[in-house]
Amino acid sequence: MSERTYPKIELHVHLEGAVRPATLFELAHRNGAALPVDTLHELERFYDFRDFDHFIDVWTLTTNVITTADDFRQVVVDYAREGAGFGVVYLEGIFSPGQYYARGIESRALFEGYTDGIQDAYEQTGVIVRLTPDIDRESEPELSRPIVEDSIRFRDRGIVGVGLGGRERAAPTSDFAELFARARDGGLASVPHAGEDVGAPSVREAVDLLGADRIRHGFRAIEDLDLIAELRDRSIVLDVCPTSNLRTRVVPRLDAHPLPTLLAQGLQVTINTDDPAMFGTDLGTEHAFARSVGADPRRLFDAGVAGQVAGPEMSAHLRAVGVSHWGEPGGALS
Numbered sequence: 001m002s003e004r005t006y007p008k009i010e011l012h013v014h015l016e017g018a019v020r021p022a023t024l025f026e027l028a029h030r031n032g033a034a035l036p037v038d039t040l041h042e043l044e045r046f047y048d049f050r051d052f053d054h055f056i057d058v059w060t061l062t063t064n065v066i067t068t069a070d071d072f073r074q075v076v077v078d079y080a081r082e083g084a085g086f087g088v089v090y091l092e093g094i095f096s097p098g099q100y101y102a103r104g105i106e107s108r109a110l111f112e113g114y115t116d117g118i119q120d121a122y123e124q125t126g127v128i129v130r131l132t133p134d135i136d137r138e139s140e141p142e143l144s145r146p147i148v149e150d151s152i153r154f155r156d157r158g159i160v161g162v163g164l165g166g167r168e169r170a171a172p173t174s175d176f177a178e179l180f181a182r183a184r185d186g187g188l189a190s191v192p193h194a195g196e197d198v199g200a201p202s203v204r205e206a207v208d209l210l211g212a213d214r215i216r217h218g219f220r221a222i223e224d225l226d227l228i229a230e231l232r233d234r235s236i237v238l239d240v241c242p243t244s245n246l247r248t249r250v251v252p253r254l255d256a257h258p259l260p261t262l263l264a265q266g267l268q269v270t271i272n273t274d275d276p277a278m279f280g281t282d283l284g285t286e287h288a289f290a291r292s293v294g295a296d297p298r299r300l301f302d303a304g305v306a307g308q309v310a311g312p313e314m315s316a317h318l319r320a321v322g323v324s325h326w327g328e329p330g331g332a333l334s
């Protein structure tokens, strides 16, 4: 079975981290933005992953180039097109509004551009995109309040949740509880990062203090058997990103990745790229790894159906996609 032949759902991808060098090169020229290199070939080499500090340099370069509503729209469409090539039928993309607000970019251009991208992506690629902006754990929580309010305002345009990103040690999860309560009151899901570079207690806090509907990463829940049971019982899905975990050195080697343990514990797990352009990966590569350790493509897809936060209609639609490809659950494989 080729990695391209079965339908996939991706729920953990940062759209800024998915901008390929060719796109960044094009956007920089369009916007008159400076790049540290002169040619596309040099930019491709600049993207090569070296270490986490360099990753931050590439990330900062990218977010400083993306500027206009049309850029935001293009970033969504480009990644949807890439996903379509790997069989993606639905994706929830992340963007980080705080960085753009800090540069004085108006939230209207930001949210209109990104959500226009949802529409264009569907028309041009057939991939359904929904968006979940990230709050930065490294900023004062109050500075992120506009992210929550803008996200609520754009709910009917395809913003379906808010996340929490940045280094987990930067600030206690409790600092963000009130913002997430507001987001949930406004009809948005809670999809924070947790349990990546901090252990199981951070997953526990994401569930208890932020009302997490799904956890980005979260694999360090395996350190706590009671927590595993709770995640399983409450159908809280973990969005696992194997190559990202290797790049950020939270796992020493891919063959030491806890994915097989998570699956053996009966947890619902999706497979994702996180920042594919910057971590030197793509969704086909991540699925090839997952299958090499015994993950079943249909089970990954069903975890995506369970984990998506766009609502029951999306769930029904995606379930039907799964049935048309694999047949009824428990039935003969098609």
Ligand SMILES: [Zn+2]
Residues within 6 Å of the ligand: 012, 014, 165, 193, 216, 274
């Ligand atoms: Zn992430």
